[in-house]
Amino acid sequence: MYHPSSGRRILLLGAGRVAQHLGPALWRAGHTVTHVWSRTLASAQAVAAQVPGALPISSLDLQSLPAADLYILCVPDGAVPAVLAEAAFPAGALVVHTAGALPLAVFAPYPALRGGVLYPLQTFSPGRLIEWLSVPICVEAGTAADQDLVAEVARSLSQVVEIVATPQRQAIHVAAVFACNFTNHLLGIGHALVQEAGLPFTLLEPLIRETVQKALAQPPFTVQTGPAVRQDTATLDRHRELLLGHPQWRQIYNELTASIQAT
Incomplete structure (x- = not known):
């Protein structure tokens, strides 16, 4: 498996099945998951407890998100627009969603953000172990530099990383x-x-x-x-x-x- 020379600082938004599996996997790959956000503190705490060093945040914390190299939205597809509208990301933040069906254009109303996609092609359920090494991860971003960064993170998790545009994804x-x-x-x-x-x-x-x-x-x-x-x-x-x-x-x-x- 590819490992980055220096791990990225990553903030997870969402505490569902994807976050429950992705958070620990990112930590094992050498990244620092600084925070886990959820609308309910208990949900954020449950995921953060599985990721050494991660801090749980919720509710009003969405209005003052800490700095990070990458923000990963692990919320349901239908909740992505609402979170993007409510969250106060630092200017120029790189924010990616993990949805298969949502277009990259979901970030278009937010020109201050750098948008992208990190879509793991897998089904996630509680209590099931995921062999991340073989999970295909589809990557897309608005610029070549951002695409390289998202792909770098994806390759730290899996050996099967593809650059896939929205229609194909x-x-x-x-x-x-x-x-x-x-x-x-x-x-x-x-x-x-x-x-x-x-x-x-x-x-x-x-x-x-x-x-x-x-x-x-x-x-x-x-x-x-x-x-x-x-x-x-x-x-x-x-x-x-x-x-x-x-x-x-x-x-x-x-x-x-x-x-x-x-x-």
């Missing part, structure tokens, strides 16, 4: 929703259905692993299996009958079947 984010969020929801439906049948979810684990491994080894559309791609109408009808008690899941089944058959 937004496309990646949509793809990630399909590959991660929607897939997890479908696994949740599968989990519920086997539980209703009085069977353990572990029965599906080998199938799930092989499906993912196959999709990573070859273009997923080329290895599609199942009754939809076989045009097995009898089996499809039986499944629809079994799903009568779950009309929403039945609708998903029908839409995915149609999508598979049309692809």
